Amino acid sequence: MRYIARKLGFYAVALWGALTVNFLLPRMLPGNPVDILVAKLSARGPVTDELRDSLELLLGGAPDQGILEQYWVYLVGIFTGNLGISITYYPVPVVEIIGQALPWTLVMIGIGTLLAFIVGVALGMLAGWKRGSWLDNLVPVTTMFQAVPYFWLALVLLYILSVGLGAFPVSGGYNYNVAQPGFTWDFVGTAIYHGTLPALTIVISSFGGWLLGMRNMMVSTLSEDYIVTAEAKGLRPMRIMTAYAARNAVLPSVAGFAISLGFVVSGSIVTEQVFSYPGIGSTLLQAVNNSDYALMQGLFLVITLAVLGANLIVDLLYGVIDPRTRANG
Amino acid sequence: MTDDTLLSIRDYNIVYETERPVHAVRDVNLKLQRGEILGLAGESGCGKTTLAYGINRLLRPPAVIRTGSAILHDKGGYDIDINALKVKELREYRWDKVSMVFQGAMNALNPVISIEKQLGDIFSTHRPQMSKADRREESAGLLDLIGVGRDRLRSFPHELSGGMRQRVMIAMALALKPQLMIMDEPTTALDVLVQRDILQEISELRSQFGFSVIFITHDLPLLLEISDRIAVMLQGEIVELGTAERIFRRPDHVYTERLLQSFPSLTGERGGFIRSGNDETRTKDEAIV
Numbered sequence: 001m002r003y004i005a006r007k008l009g010f011y012a013v014a015l016w017g018a019l020t021v022n023f024l025l026p027r028m029l030p031g032n033p034v035d036i037l038v039a040k041l042s043a044r045g046p047v048t049d050e051l052r053d054s055l056e057l058l059l060g061g062a063p064d065q066g067i068l069e070q071y072w073v074y075l076v077g078i079f080t081g082n083l084g085i086s087i088t089y090y091p092v093p094v095v096e097i098i099g100q101a102l103p104w105t106l107v108m109i110g111i112g113t114l115l116a117f118i119v120g121v122a123l124g125m126l127a128g129w130k131r132g133s134w135l136d137n138l139v140p141v142t143t144m145f146q147a148v149p150y151f152w153l154a155l156v157l158l159y160i161l162s163v164g165l166g167a168f169p170v171s172g173g174y175n176y177n178v179a180q181p182g183f184t185w186d187f188v189g190t191a192i193y194h195g196t197l198p199a200l201t202i203v204i205s206s207f208g209g210w211l212l213g214m215r216n217m218m219v220s221t222l223s224e225d226y227i228v229t230a231e232a233k234g235l236r237p238m239r240i241m242t243a244y245a246a247r248n249a250v251l252p253s254v255a256g257f258a259i260s261l262g263f264v265v266s267g268s269i270v271t272e273q274v275f276s277y278p279g280i281g282s283t284l285l286q287a288v289n290n291s292d293y294a295l296m297q298g299l300f301l302v303i304t305l306a307v308l309g310a311n312l313i314v315d316l317l318y319g320v321i322d323p324r325t326r327a328n329g
Numbered sequence: 330m331t332d333d334t335l336l337s338i339r340d341y342n343i344v345y346e347t348e349r350p351v352h353a354v355r356d357v358n359l360k361l362q363r364g365e366i367l368g369l370a371g372e373s374g375c376g377k378t379t380l381a382y383g384i385n386r387l388l389r390p391p392a393v394i395r396t397g398s399a400i401l402h403d404k405g406g407y408d409i410d411i412n413a414l415k416v417k418e419l420r421e422y423r424w425d426k427v428s429m430v431f432q433g434a435m436n437a438l439n440p441v442i443s444i445e446k447q448l449g450d451i452f453s454t455h456r457p458q459m460s461k462a463d464r465r466e467e468s469a470g471l472l473d474l475i476g477v478g479r480d481r482l483r484s485f486p487h488e489l490s491g492g493m494r495q496r497v498m499i500a501m502a503l504a505l506k507p508q509l510m511i512m513d514e515p516t517t518a519l520d521v522l523v524q525r526d527i528l529q530e531i532s533e534l535r536s537q538f539g540f541s542v543i544f545i546t547h548d549l550p551l552l553l554e555i556s557d558r559i560a561v562m563l564q565g566e567i568v569e570l571g572t573a574e575r576i577f578r579r580p581d582h583v584y585t586e587r588l589l590q591s592f593p594s595l596t597g598e599r600g601g602f603i604r605s606g607n608d609e610t611r612t613k614d615e616a617i618v
Contacts, residue, residue: 228387
């Protein structure tokens, strides 16, 4: 229990630090969102000073506010769910945009990353357990998939499987003609159909790393004394492989998984671009292209929360699978 | 020799089939009596552990049992040809007939699962008919027996001291009441006091349960105290085999003599390696340390 409390305390401090950096960074950037919006609007007609003033008020960039006051307003805004208004999708609030984009990324990229980890670790376990068998040939093959640039691999798969064979859709997150977003079977079906190929590319391009790491850890774990003990105890090979060898060998991979989970949200830019997938990545790209600071700040906040959240989960999980980390709690 | 033999090893040869093959165990012939503690002494690399692993078929490539046989005369009246065991039979034989206590007290236990599970594993594999509560009770009883205490059942290895870990290993080795326990330098990593406690424990358990022990160590004086007979190994061969007392008083082989002399006594005299003051076979001035 104390272990968990200490972890939570640590994460609270980390969150505060991240929020503060998130607040300061955009304010150190050159350029002014009001100017950009004014420039945009002036394409359609003249912009009066009154309009400019009201835009400033709307975007929260009151120039007579001190930095500390702004900081306070920012913190209050975060905890009341007010992240400002996007200028790309003016006048939709940032929270709403993120709320629409996040589930796509979380589910598709999340499942892809999780599958890559599970497949890689499972195959790595077997390859390490039966060292020198045909499974070892997987290592160079999967490393090659990891070595080719991801966008290229994704494009090739898209070209062959979607354009060539027509097995998967070419773009989008779901089929507008079949169903509208909602928890209906039709919608879930079309969402899975659209999400499979992007998720598959993530699995193919990244499971090699897990496989190699797990295999090598397995091989070194197998020479540990407790493995000989387990063998001498006459345990079944299955039991030795899972509870004695893999359980110990997987520990470094779990730590690595924490890091890669954090990149689920932010690392989705390329994937979502290639597959024209609606999600955090493509939204972020648009926000950057349009200098949409409110939206960017909101997205960075989400990314920060995702990294911290994923790490917290894995930290707690680590406590479960490795009793030694609980010891000095 | 009475015909109460537990283990007969005949013309045993183990070779590490590397580029230049290493003949680790050479023509070993050995008969182990039921209930006997046999000490296996020799310097590092002489093949003691390799021989022990051979008896449990734990050798990994490139080590190969070239020739010879090891036969366990089960108390049930049948013989087990260890080298001929198939994979599944071998699994059933291990720990049930012959258990082992390993060299590294620190690393022989799996760090990520509890003592209870590691003990329970033995029962769930070899005694599948036991219920979960039975397994638990049996494991707790073993920990009590060995002086660790049942409250340590849910502990993890890192929460125990080196001495306690080695006791847990011994508790595991006792779990199935095997007929032979091989102890491979079980006390090497421990300080002398803990070492003494554990040795006493082993002697008591031996008289309580009547299993045989092959006790491997390079510490000859220690063997003299606890063994019935001692085999001295040199470069894979057993060069001398006799009762502890005979080896102590009249070593036949030059190497045994050198081994005995290599332990300095506290009084500074070479060869006066006495450790305990209660051995009446020694003369008075030798005995006082």
